[in-house]
Amino acid sequence: MTARRLSATLLLAAATAAAVLEAGRWRLHADRHRIELTPRPRRACPDCRGEGGWWVDGANPEMEACGCWAHRRELRVQLVPVPAWPDEPPF
Numbered sequence: 001m002t003a004r005r006l007s008a009t010l011l012l013a014a015a016t017a018a019a020v021l022e023a024g025r026w027r028l029h030a031d032r033h034r035i036e037l038t039p040r041p042r043r044a045c046p047d048c049r050g051e052g053g054w055w056v057d058g059a060n061p062e063m064e065a066c067g068c069w070a071h072r073r074e075l076r077v078q079l080v081p082v083p084a085w086p087d088e089p090p091f
Contacts, residue, residue, distance in 0.1 A: 025069065033082050039072035 021028050021037070029036040041052035048054060048066035056064050 033078070033080050035077045035079065037075040039069040039074070041066060042068045 018028070025040045025042055027038045027040050029038070041048060041050055043050040045066060045068040048068060051066075052069060053063045053065045055061050
C-alpha cells in the first residue's frame with residue numbers, strides 16, 4: 001500500500017469514527033497522554049431539550065444534570081503518564 005493510499009484510508013477511518021461518535025452522542029478528546037470519550041446530552045431529550053440540565057432555584061442556584069447523559073460512563077485510555085509536578089519550585 002502506498003503512502004498516499006494509507007493516508008486516504010486513515011482519513012476515511014477518522015471521518016467514519018467521528019460520524020459514529022456524533023451519532024452516539026460522544027465527545028472525543030485525544031492527546032499524547034490519554035484518549036477520552038465523554039457523553040453529550042441528547043438534542044431531542046424532552047427533559048432538558050439538549051441543554052444538558054436545568055437550573056435549580058434557591059439561595060445558591062446550581063445546575064442539575066439531566067439523566068440523558070449524566071448517568072453514562074466516561075471512557076478513558078491512559079497512553080503516556082503525565083509527569084508529576086514538584087511540590088515546590090527547584091530554585
